[in-house]
Amino acid sequence: MDIVNELEEKMKKTIESLEKKFTTVRAGRANPNLVSNVKVEYYGTDTPLVQLATISVPEARQLHIKPYDKSCLKAIEKAIFEADLGITPTNNGEIIIISIPPLTEERRKEYVKQVKAMSEEARVSLRNIRQDGIKHVKSMELTEDEKKNYEDDIQELINTYNKIVDDKLKDKEGELMSI
Numbered sequence: 001m002d003i004v005n006e007l008e009e010k011m012k013k014t015i016e017s018l019e020k021k022f023t024t025v026r027a028g029r030a031n032p033n034l035v036s037n038v039k040v041e042y043y044g045t046d047t048p049l050v051q052l053a054t055i056s057v058p059e060a061r062q063l064h065i066k067p068y069d070k071s072c073l074k075a076i077e078k079a080i081f082e083a084d085l086g087i088t089p090t091n092n093g094e095i096i097i098i099s100i101p102p103l104t105e106e107r108r109k110e111y112v113k114q115v116k117a118m119s120e121e122a123r124v125s126l127r128n129i130r131q132d133g134i135k136h137v138k139s140m141e142l143t144e145d146e147k148k149n150y151e152d153d154i155q156e157l158i159n160t161y162n163k164i165v166d167d168k169l170k171d172k173e174g175e176l177m178s179i
Contacts, residue, residue, distance in 0.1 A: 007133040011161040018122040040079040063098040119169040130158045
């Protein structure tokens, strides 16, 4: 059953990727992952913010970004502003402070749409993994019964992982919609 185990590994990676994407969607609390995907133009190169600064959470609704090189403060501030995260950075000359405002109902609904789209991408990825697995099984030298058993196992696997995606989506929606 190497093929099924191989497909399961790929599906696990899809779920891990989805979880990582979900952490970038804020739920009213400060989270360093909120700015982890921000790219800052640093000496002509787009550099991930996490490579240029330490990001800390001193309070539940506040992020502090302290650059290793103070000369890039303005560039970091600009990159966060342009990332359109719904937050406004404040530069005090030493660090950048981001106060996380409470989410409005409208903003919460936008975030729910975002996580639904992320979940749908994960489902598409899972379906592609299933299709690749079934193609591989059909190309193998097996009896019809063996092929059918493999296809049933693969279908069972995708059903399990689609349920995981649904559960993660439901949890994230609940987190976003709770005040």
